[in-house]
Amino acid sequence: MSFIEKLNSIWEENDSLVCVGLDPDLERFPKSIRDVPDAIFQFNKRIIDATHDLVCAYKPQIAYFSAESAEDQLTKTIQYIQSEYPSIPIILDSKRGDIGSTANKYAVEAFERFKVDAVTINPYMGYDSAEPFLSYQDKGTVLLCRTSNSGASDIQDLIVDGVPLYQKVATLISDKWNYNNNCLLVVGATWPSQMAKVRSLVGDMPFLVPGVGAQGGDIEALVKAGKTANGKGLIISSSRGVIYASGEDDFDSKAREVVLKLRSQINLHRK
Numbered sequence: 001m002s003f004i005e006k007l008n009s010i011w012e013e014n015d016s017l018v019c020v021g022l023d024p025d026l027e028r029f030p031k032s033i034r035d036v037p038d039a040i041f042q043f044n045k046r047i048i049d050a051t052h053d054l055v056c057a058y059k060p061q062i063a064y065f066s067a068e069s070a071e072d073q074l075t076k077t078i079q080y081i082q083s084e085y086p087s088i089p090i091i092l093d094s095k096r097g098d099i100g101s102t103a104n105k106y107a108v109e110a111f112e113r114f115k116v117d118a119v120t121i122n123p124y125m126g127y128d129s130a131e132p133f134l135s136y137q138d139k140g141t142v143l144l145c146r147t148s149n150s151g152a153s154d155i156q157d158l159i160v161d162g163v164p165l166y167q168k169v170a171t172l173i174s175d176k177w178n179y180n181n182n183c184l185l186v187v188g189a190t191w192p193s194q195m196a197k198v199r200s201l202v203g204d205m206p207f208l209v210p211g212v213g214a215q216g217g218d219i220e221a222l223v224k225a226g227k228t229a230n231g232k233g234l235i236i237s238s239s240r241g242v243i244y245a246s247g248e249d250d251f252d253s254k255a256r257e258v259v260l261k262l263r264s265q266i267n268l269h270r271k
């Protein structure tokens with residue numbers, strides 16, 4: 001099953017547009033789990049077991065694993081989701097981007113080493129840097145368009161041929177790079193008016209939407225701006241707001257409470 005098919009199916013199955021971001025930071029772990037062997041994997045496993053029926057995707061951010069030399073625990077986390085909850089897509093957030101020969105290795109890293117369903121990449125270096133990812137027809141390539149951070153406007157809003165660069169990026173990807181129907185865009189929850197503009201440019205292309213929870217994105221505004229005509233089209237991701245909902249050993253049940261609430265808040269505005 002392709003990534004897009006998997007996504008369409010899990011949106012229905014779990015009635016959810018919520019993605020849980022796995023950004024495991026040992027310094028924020030409860031004492032009860034910080035010193036156990038494979039603490040990162042054990043922490044992720046409890047978050048996953050507590051939320052699997054409420055989400056449309058998991059998004060591990062590679063920096064939180066590589067900074068701890070814990071890529072083995074990223075592999076274990078991915079394999080755990082794939083064996084226990086195989087219908088849930090995994091998006092590796094690694095924001096790769098380089099010349100074609102190196103990009104080719106990054107695509108192998110994502111799709112053959114880690115065997116994830118989709119990966120985030122930076123389109124800034126142009127088509128030859130994206131092609132190695134796009135050529136995996138059944139995998140998703142999630143390209144940065146209008147990011148959630150405060151500095152997003154520094155470059156992404158520069159005017160090119162009379163329009164902001166992020167709109168150029170959206171149109172280019174939609175018109176020229178999406179020939180395998182496997183492109184998605186990152187559009188931050190913190191910019192609903194830009195999100196509405198991007199939606200008007202790219203039809204039903206799915207958006208990965210970081211920026212709710214810890215970054216304060218407005219759920220009603222983003223859902224109204226970004227949803228497709230069928231009330232879907234969005235993978236709304238929260239990391240810290242979910243996984244650190246409690247600093248105590250009840251972190252998994254508290255994470256579940258947050259995801260339940262987030263799913264309800266989102267679903268309220270989908271119809």
Ligand SMILES: O=c1ccn([C@@H]2O[C@H](COP(=O)(O)O)[C@@H](O)[C@H]2O)c(=O)[nH]1
Nearest residue numbers: 061147148149210214215238239240241
């Ligand atoms: O525009 C972007 C693109 C990616 N991210 C990533 O999403 C999560 C957000 O974490 P929160 O704790 O929910 O704020 C994190 O992994 C970022 O690297 C983003 O925030 N904005």
